Amino acid sequence: MSVDTRLEELGVSGLGEVDEVAFSGLTERHRRELHVHCYRMLGSFEDAEDTVQETFLRAWRRRETFEGRSTFRAWLYRIATNASLDLLAKRRPEPATGGEVLWLQPYPDRLLDELPAGDADDPETVAVAQETIELAYLVAVQHLAPRPRAALILRDVLGWPAKDVAELLGDSVNSVNSALQRARAGMREHLPAERQDWSGGEEDAGTRELVRRFTEASVATDVGALAAMLRDDVRCSMPPTPGLYVGRDAVVADWVADGFEGMTGLRGIPTSANRQPAVAFYHWQQREDAYLPLTLDVLRVADxxxxxxxxxxxxQFPRFGLPERLPAEGTE
Structure with a gap:
């Protein structure tokens, strides 16, 4: 339903005449997609939440400025993009460096399922929607300066014309195209040029079996079995803790140094984040007589x-709808 139709139903001629409850109804239907947009811009689920709230507040205060030259949805995206840029200028004036993003947070698939279906019959649209929410993309885009980042997301993810992006950013079309070229070049520094080499793609039976074996080996703290599942160029990180380990030997050495082999009392349950397989691990706590949340591993599988x-x-467990605790085995 268009905003014009809804205004007609409400018996008013413009947004300036809409009360707060009705205005909230108009904006709420766009909450999830705006949240995902801000998440791409910011890399943090929590920052995206704050920014969407700021977007709705700004929209309410500026409702009389909506003239209908663009859709109501596009108007909200403009506000959300500017709110994201404002937050970046305040909290993170410099982009990420070194291949890791300490403020990175996962996005539960159960919430991504709330997004509008869009053009589900267009394979390219479906592929872009999935790839640009994967953690590899999020990490790469956080290495771009804020304005080129916005240009890239608006042009390559949302498909906005360069003219509309230029208007939003207050730049010329030439400036936007130049920023877009720089942004694409920056992405190539962190992602392979060929899509199939960096995108995890659809989860298949082989991937599910690999994740099952990974879970079992992790619970058993079998470092040898885990090492056999890793690619030679595997990458491992634990935001917000600093440290990026690249290569099987470096990753395994870190596990051994941390005493992983000596751990006992682990359980893992499958979940999914950023359209990737994930495993939530719990650790037995005798005093609680239960397994309590420990870590969430989000995996990328290739070849x-x-x-x-x-x-x-x-x-991160609560927003995934994961249990607060697991009972002793055999007592469920």
Whole structure:
């Protein structure tokens, strides 16, 4: 339903005459897609939440400025993009460096499922939607300066014309095209040129079996079995803790140094994040007589092996709808 139709139903001629409750109804239907847009811009689920709230507040305060020259949705995207740029200028004036993003947070697939279906019959549209939410893309885009980042997302993800992007950013079309070229070049520094070499793609039976074996080996703290599942060039990180380990030997050495082999009392349950397989691990706590949240591993699989592990802290569990605790085995 267009905003004009909704205004007609409300018996008003413009947004300036809409009360706060009705205005909230108009904006809320766009919340999830705006949240994902801000998440791409910011790399942080929590920052995206704050920015969407700021977007709706700005939209309400500026509702009389909506003239209908663009769609209501596009108007909200403009506000959300500017709110994201403002937050970046305040909190993170410099982009990420060194291949890791300490503020990176995962995005639950169960929430991504709330996005509008879009053109589900267009394979290219479906591929872009999936690839540009994967953690590899999020990490790469966070290495771009904010304005080229916005130009890239608006042009390559949302498909906005250069003229509209230029208007939003207050630049010329030539400036936007130049920024877009720089942004694409920057992305190539962090992602292989060929899509199939960096995108995890659709999860198949082989991937599910690999994730099952990864979970079992992790619970058993079998470092040898885990090492056999890793690609030679595997990458491992644990935001917000600094440290990026690249290569099987470096990753395994870090596990051994951390005493992983000596751990006991682990359980893992499957989940998914950023359209990638993930495993939530719990650790037995005798005093609680239960398994409590420990870490969330988000995996990337390429060519039948694990190419990346991004481990997040247990504070991410609630938004995934994961249990707060697991009972002792045999008592469920």
């Amino acid at each position: 039948g092996a694990i190419s990346e592990i991004v481990t997040f802290h247990a504070d």
